[in-house]
Amino acid sequence: MIDGSPQPTDSASRIVAGIETLTRWAAALRFEDIPEPIRVRAATVLVDDLAAIVAARDEPELIGLTAGMAKSSGAAEATVFDGKGTRLDRYSAATVNGSAADWCELDEGYRRVICHAGLYCVPALLAEAEASGATARDLLRALTVGYEIAGRVARAFGWATLTLHPHGSLAAVGAAASVSALRGLSAQEMAKAISTACTLVVPGPFNHTVEGALVRNVWPGVGAWSGLRAVDWTLCGITGRPESLHDVYASAFNGEPHPEELTDGLGEDWALSDGYHKLHACCQYAHSAVEASLALCAKVDASTIREIHIDTHWKGRHLDNAQPATTLAAKFSMQHILAATAQFGHAGAEAFHASTLTAPELAAMREKVTIGAYEPEPAWPNDRPARVTWVLSDGARVTEECLSARGGPDRPLDPSEVRAKIRGIVDAPYPAMGAVLERLLDLDPAGLDRSWADTVVEMTA
Known part of the structure; x- marks a missing residue:
């Protein structure tokens, strides 16, 4: 467990201190430091959310979005998992895959608060890892970091009503945290990237889900783009304030701050342990x-x-x-x-x-x-x-x-059920993908050390 130094008394300063502690832990974390069950959970989240992206490939609005993004895309460097071989620049691919990931309501979620931490990390990571030459091992470490930070930031601010939708208000933070980890940023740089990303979030109203406004499905894609750019801009010196998280979530969005959630149990209580997986395609x-x-x-x-x-x-x-x-x-x-x-x-x-x-x-x-x-x-x-x-x-x-639906930590699905769900989605559009994902779920050492770009080529062949 990380034992923090004496904490300041006001909530804004405590949030700043908490992020500093959290990013120091994150920057120092090695893949070998992650307990085996948490590595398995990270692989399961990655694979489950990738399958959720594939599941949306035939949605007509998403097909239109992909075509529109392709018109302005830069050099092809990352895959859109639409079953058609589409490749775009990493920012455009992350935007499309992020928009696809929640379309069918089959992505995983974080059970302790209103948050889908994997969704906020995976689309940006898929694009960045493929474009940068990172390995699958690098990707899973970065996902573990991003999931932890996104989950803790979600817990650090509370709302008594369903007003803000987390896809809009948290996705950029998860993307920035995970991409910072993948690029190997220092603790100070990661903290700046997270503080920058939180100013780029979308104040998406929760009622847009119930009323069916399809722009809601695009919020994670926008967050993936914003998170990637927040890391880019941080390295250029364009950043928010150390207090930006408090400025945004407590002052602007009127959330109740809980600074202790950023560090309590850090290194022992892993956010990935509290994730859930879906078999039903609805909220x-x-x-x-x-x-x-x-x-x-x-x-x-x-x-x-x-x-x-x-x-x-x-x-x-x-x-x-x-x-x-x-x-x-x-x-x-x-x-x-x-x-x-x-x-x-x-x-x-x-x-x-x-x-x-x-x-x-x-x-x-x-x-x-x-x-x-x-x-x-x-x-x-x-x-x-x-x-x-x-x-x-x-x-x-x-x-x-x-009293409690299956899929969460209290009533987990059998691993075979999750694997069957994934194979049922990916086998038709990508006949080779299922076997590759099975090896990833098994944490096959050779697969972990392989570049993610090569893994994608094999999956989509």
């Missing part, structure tokens, strides 16, 4: 609702449903939109999630296809969903519960509940 706040619904599907004929009622946690109650206009809105609509899970018997990508938005039977079922409060709300990790009741055509009522 994680609704995964407990999906699991309760699947338990009902296993014992009741869903065609006899007359009404659906859910009691759930306060974040889940924000997912209230009975008429989602876009696929993003559907993934953040509790009504659509419950109705589609009942109809399809799963909450995979098919349940949120564009055609489901106007399907008459689903539209009718969405209107039959009511949402209430699960009270009292349990403590973490059961703080995202759901109790789902189906009222059947004969008046019978059947209920199932789930």
Whole structure:
């Protein structure tokens, strides 16, 4: 554990001191210092988020975005994982891959607070590692650093309401931290890059998810670009202030600072340990609702449903939109999630296809969903519960509940399930990718020492 020196009393100075301690630790961290289970977690996050990028390859808006970025791209130096062999400059590739990574809602997340730390690091790292000649080992070390810093910054500022979306407000910080680590910046340079990046964040409103504004999907891509540039600009002497994190998150965004979160347990309590992985292609706040619904599907004929009622946690109650206009809105609509899970018997990508938005039977079922409060709300990790009741055509009522969805540290998925999910996504567009990713998940020494550019060539052949 890192024991800090005596801390100043005001929150801004404590945030500055915390970042200094955090970046000293990060700059000194060697791959060999990372415990084996955390290395495995880093590889799993990398592979899972790469698969999430591939999953979005056929989204029409994303295809248009890629074509637009290609028109202004510089020399091709990094791969866009769209199944078409597209290569752009590292900044453009990071932007497109970052925008793809959250499109299907299959990326991993950080369970302790509202944060997807891997998503905020992986797109920039994929591009930078391929363009720079870094090895897979270098990439995983940098991801471990970036994930730790992004997770701790997320914990260091709290909000009582769902106002800001973390994809906009945190992605640039994760990208800057991880790219700083990959480029081997000093502790002082890394701190400056992070302070610079936080001034380049997007104040994305959380309600854009529920309302289905597709610009939300681009926020991680913008963050990847901004994080890369923050590192570039720091090395040119263009930086923020040491107090910039406090200026942005506490003063401008009105977050409550918790400076101790930047350093408490550093080197012992790894943020990667608190990550979760998704099997359902929708907001994680609704995964407990999906699991309760699947338990009902296993014992009741869903065609006899007359009404659906859910009691759930306060974040889940924000997912209230009975008429989602876009696929993003559907993934953040509790009504659509419950109705589609009942109809399809799963909450995979098919349940949120564009055609489901106007399907008459689903539209009718969405209107039959009511949402209430699960009270009292349990403590973490059961703080995202759901109790789902189906009222059947004969008046019978059947209920199932789930206190905590599978995939998090309290109910982890079996590694074989994550691998099956990944192979199910990548095998068709990239027949060679699955075997390469399996070796990466196994931390194959030869693969770790290979350049990431060569690994990408093999994966995409």
